Amino acid sequence: MTTRRSKEMIMTRSYLPSLFGRDGDMLGPLFREVEKTFDDFSRRSPFAPFNGGLMAPKVDIAEAKDAIEVTAELPGVEEKDIDVTLSDGVLTLRGEKKSERKEEDKSKNWYLEERNYGSFARSIKLPFDPDSNKVEAKFDKGVLRIRLPKPAEVVKKEKKIEIGKS
Numbered sequence: 810m811t812t813r814r815s816k817e818m819i820m821t822r823s824y825l826p827s828l829f830g831r832d833g834d835m836l837g838p839l840f841r842e843v844e845k846t847f848d849d850f851s852r853r854s855p856f857a858p859f860n861g862g863l864m865a866p867k868v869d870i871a872e873a874k875d876a877i878e879v880t881a882e883l884p885g886v887e888e889k890d891i892d893v894t895l896s897d898g899v900l901t902l903r904g905e906k907k908s909e910r911k912e913e914d915k916s917k918n919w920y921l922e923e924r925n926y927g928s929f930a931r932s933i934k935l936p937f938d939p940d941s942n943k944v945e946a947k948f949d950k951g952v953l954r955i956r957l958p959k960p961a962e963v964v965k966k967e968k969k970i971e972i973g974k975s
Contacts, residue, residue, distance in 0.1 A: 868882075875964055883952070905927070937960060944958070
């Protein structure tokens, strides 16, 4: 004997087949769609997070006694595709990542071609306006290192304060 509730379930499933998988699994298609969405998103770029529609590279900023040192991770980017500017105490890194990949195996009858393009930008407000003639930038193996020397008046303003015992 079937109950009213089981008849409703059978009727609902027959009218809403798109919500259920082949075996009547209601959440399977939903999980597959969510998984596909995350896979698509993660393939878009090695950079994170998004910044105004542009990709923002990961950056480390360290302050030494006489300079600020900025290190940016730019995997897969070539030096010619990077632009570093300094204006009114703001350091800006811009560039474009381009990658292409082709694979083919005629004996197995498969072919793969992928292209990945995207612009990135990152601006960093500095606590002083460095002398642009003394700024050094080096790029090696996907890592950009920038050294921004502090002006003499900024270095002189710093004074170590001794802590006494009470």
